[in-house]
Structure formats: structure tokens, C-alpha cells
Amino acid sequence: KYPCQICMGTRVMSLDSCYRCVECELYFHFECLKIPASVVKKSCHIHPLVCKRFLAENDSLEYCDICETLVHAKHHAYSCEICDFLAHIECILREEAPSPLYLKELYSSHEYITIPTVGEDCQTDKLENKLLVNGIEHIHVMTAVQMNEFENVQCCDICDETIHGIPYECEICDFAAHDYCAEMGKLSKDRLHLNHPLTLLPKPPTQVTMHCEICRKDVQGFNLFCRLCDFIIDISCALKD
Ligand SMILES: [Zn+2]
Ligand SMILES: [Zn+2]
Ligand SMILES: [Zn+2]
Ligand SMILES: [Zn+2]
Ligand SMILES: [Zn+2]
Ligand SMILES: [Zn+2]
Ligand SMILES: [Zn+2]
Numbered sequence: 270k271y272p273c274q275i276c277m278g279t280r281v282m283s284l285d286s287c288y289r290c291v292e293c294e295l296y297f298h299f300e301c302l303k304i305p306a307s308v309v310k311k312s313c314h315i316h317p318l319v320c321k322r323f324l325a326e327n328d329s330l331e332y333c334d335i336c337e338t339l340v341h342a343k344h345h346a347y348s349c350e351i352c353d354f355l356a357h358i359e360c361i362l363r364e365e366a367p368s369p370l371y372l373k374e375l376y377s378s379h380e381y382i383t384i385p386t387v388g389e390d391c392q393t394d395k396l397e398n399k400l401l402v403n404g405i406e407h408i409h410v411m412t413a414v415q416m417n418e419f420e421n422v423q424c425c426d427i428c429d430e431t432i433h434g435i436p437y438e439c440e441i442c443d444f445a446a447h448d449y450c451a452e453m454g455k456l457s458k459d460r461l462h463l464n465h466p467l468t469l470l471p472k473p474p475t476q477v478t479m480h481c482e483i484c485r486k487d488v489q490g491f492n493l494f495c496r497l498c499d500f501i502i503d504i505s506c507a508l509k510d
Contacts, residue, residue, distance in 0.1 A: 338496035409439035
């Protein structure tokens with residue numbers, strides 16, 4: 270039995286009501302943490318957010334709109350009552366500058382990733398040809414380079430290997446990648462982790478050193494991550510056969 274580090278009581282701590290500090294292995298009652306019931310944090314989201322237990326509808330997986338990783342069903346999370354924004358408590362209350370991934374929101378209001386409705390067929394093509402890759406500065410909006418613009422051999426910014434074919438390039442910066450590397454930006458299930466979809470992240474999601482589940486080396490750059498299990502593999506291991 271672990272006492273709550275705030276009230277020091279051992280009042281029943283169920284998995285749903287207890288919070289554990291991952292760095293120091295200390296336990297807390299959720300109520301004792303005094304998480305604000307509502308917050309307005311414009312740098313994360315334009316609307317006010319309320320803290321509620323997140324109940325997933327019909328088992329669909331939901332992702333944090335800030336860090337892009339899974340939000341556990343039945344855990345508390347901040348959600349918006351105006352739109353469908355959802356984020357981890359720690360992602361909203363974090364003191365550091367918010368992850369640039371919040372820019373996803375800006376992109377998601379942009380035409381090319383709006384869901385095409387009948388009569389908008391012309392937008393479907395644009396949608397299909399672009400891939401989004403999480404980056405440090407912004408989310409790279411990747412499109413295949415046109416044959417006539419294709420000049421020199423480049424290095425993939427995701428896996429660091431040479432690109433021999435037609436690269437995908439970001440529309441905003443000079444980030445370039447293999448088509449198959451950029452494809453990993455779509456949430457995907459990997460043969461190495463079949464239970465949950467993995468998110469392509471530009472660096473490990475925590476400050477704490479994380480080791481690749483395959484080669485055990487420290488993960489430094491791009492990686493595939495599962496928040497549910499803290500499963501992480503570096504990109505070179507993900508690409509190996
Ligand atoms: Zn307590
Ligand atoms: Zn998050
Ligand atoms: Zn909202
Ligand atoms: Zn970019
Ligand atoms: Zn690559
Ligand atoms: Zn590895
Ligand atoms: Zn998992």
C-alpha cells in the first residue's frame with residue numbers, strides 16, 4: 270500500500286483515481302492534486318477547457334491534440350465543450366512552451382485536411398497527396414516533389430539515409446523524407462507492436478532517457494511511440510526487416 274503523498278492517507282486508491290509520478294514513483298489521489306476544473310490557456314487552445322474523466326465512445330482511440338499520443342479512456346483529461354479538442358492534463362498544465370504540435374489545430378482548419386463532402390471532389394486529391402509529419406518547429410506538410418523539380422540526391426530527415434527516388438518535401442521548410450518514412454506519420458500499427466497504433470515523433474516524448482525496445486540504445490531522434498505501453502522504437506529499428 271502506498272500512501273498518497275499529499276494527504277498521507279491510504280484511503281483506497283483504485284487505478285482510476287490514483288496518479289503516479291513517473292519520475293519518482295510517488296502516488297497521489299487524483300482529488301488531492303487539485304487539478305483546476307477548468308482552464309483557459311490560449312497558447313494551447315482557443316476555447317476554455319474542462320477537466321473530466323475521458324470516456325471513449327465505442328472503444329475508438331482518441332489522441333491528445335497537443336502531444337499526438339493516446340489519451341487513456343477513463344482517465345481525467347482536458348476537453349473542450351465547444352469543439353472536439355482533447356488533451357492530457359500534463360500537456361495543458363505544463364509550464365514549458367507548449368509543444369509546437371498544437372499547430373495541428375491550425376492545419377486541421379486548413380482546406381486540405383477538411384473532410385471532403387459531396388461536391389468537393391477536387392479537394393480529395395489534395396488531401397490524398399499530402400502527408401503530415403510531426404516536427405519540432407511545426408508539423409511538416411509533405412508532398413511528393415514533382416519530377417521536373419527533382420534535382421539532386423538528398424538525405425532523409427527522418428531516417429538519415431540517402432533518398433534515391435522521388436522525395437517528399439515539406440511545403441514550409443526544407444525537411445525532406447523517403448515516401449515510406451513520411452507515410453509513417455499516419456498513425457499506424459507496426460508489426461513490432463500489434464496491439465496499439467504508434468505515433469511518429471521527432472524526438473522521445475519525455476525528458477527522461479528512453480531506450481529503443483529493439484536495440485536498447487537511447488532514442489535520440491525520430492521514433493515510433495505507444496503511450497499506452499510507453500513502447501518506443503527508434504526509426505532505424507522500425508525500418509529494419
Ligand atoms: Zn490524498
Ligand atoms: Zn498529450
Ligand atoms: Zn475548442
Ligand atoms: Zn517543415
Ligand atoms: Zn527515410
Ligand atoms: Zn533501436
Ligand atoms: Zn501499446
